[in-house]
Amino acid sequence: MKHIKCKMLLLLSAILLVFSSGCSQFFDRSGYIQDMLDATYKGKFEEYARITDSTVGEIESDYNDFIQHETEVFLRYAGLSQDDVIPNDLLDQIAQAIKELYSQVRYTVNESDRDGNVTINIEPLDVYNGLYPEFLAFNQEFRQRNNNYEFQDYTDEEFTREYLSPLIQLLTEYAAAPTYREPVTVIVNVFLSDNGKYVISDESVTAIYNALIYYSIDNNSASTISGT
Template sequence: MKRKSVFLAALSVLAAVSLSACTDEFTPEEAVDYVQSALDASYRGEFEEYVSVTDSTLEEAEAMYQQNIENVVSGIGVEELGISEELSQQYRDIAPDLLALAKYEVVSAEETDAGFDVEVSIEPFTGYEGLQDELNAAIEEEAAGLTEVPDDAEANEIVYRNMLELLIPRIEAPTYGEAETFTIHVIRGEDNMYEISEEDLVEMDYAMFPGGE
């Protein structure tokens, strides 16, 4: 089972929200604030600063965050496998906690011909390391006690129940690798509107949440 990125499908929503700022008025400091507030809104559900520096409304920012939660649930795959509503809801309940595991700090920005290169210090979450092996062991142990071969729905329930039990302590006591620097490009578009590179956000998300087979 390969973990999917928790911050993928909603990036088009984030990238579509631009700043109304003229080129000669938008400073490196404002680029830092823009990226920091966008990440905080997307991963932590903190909207005040994001709304203040963009053309988005509070409702739009909240919708972006809620879509990110849906992306977590969709990425885990619980709703397409026929597991119980109770277990599916448990995954939905921890989705905000999974998003909040993102560890980042926007540190600086440098103006370029295209806009700004914004440096972000990230610490990769290491809680997924060894998860697959532990999950396989837990499933094998449970399967050894079964008297009948489970059908697909029952098997999926076993897999996702055990994975949830393994995830919860990783969320409660997260571990991280060494800090590394990632560059986010803030691109100046038409009418001096600025957008965050969608591709950069995807790559940074994978860097913050490295998974395994």
């Protein structure tokens, strides 16, 4: 499948710290990328807030928006959406598991070159391939139970809870021992825009996002998730 094109990744698409062109030689481009990734995936807000002249609360709010988006990705993978009746405690459990999982993304940010290019060495987190075999087995069993009318007297919320709780448990267990794909390299250019702000392109944002988390499912017979 095609990789997800994320519209919710506010941290990665944020404008970089403002510097005048005369001070551009002092701007730590690789440090900025490091702090941005640490804030986005690992929930480390202080340095990113400092370098962007933001408050920790603002950065944390963007982080929570990102985790909410990734929660919706997981729900789509499970065949659900926010339109389904999903208890808030289950949404909180998914978000917590994703926070734990994403805190383990692997990347090394190298020093920028003279042209402002920053090389990022990444081991993509292989979430959905890693979960797929057990998800498939569970879904086959659950479908058979449903065909046997086991849930005919359940409310919508009870049915969703019966279905989703075991999948959240699988996600939580996977977060304790995640798997990774072969390393890849992403090169992004941090440049001074016409309005005096350092920026990275939308294409760079997408490249980083799709490299850190592998959203494809390799088995051609598998159901796939799709991005927004």
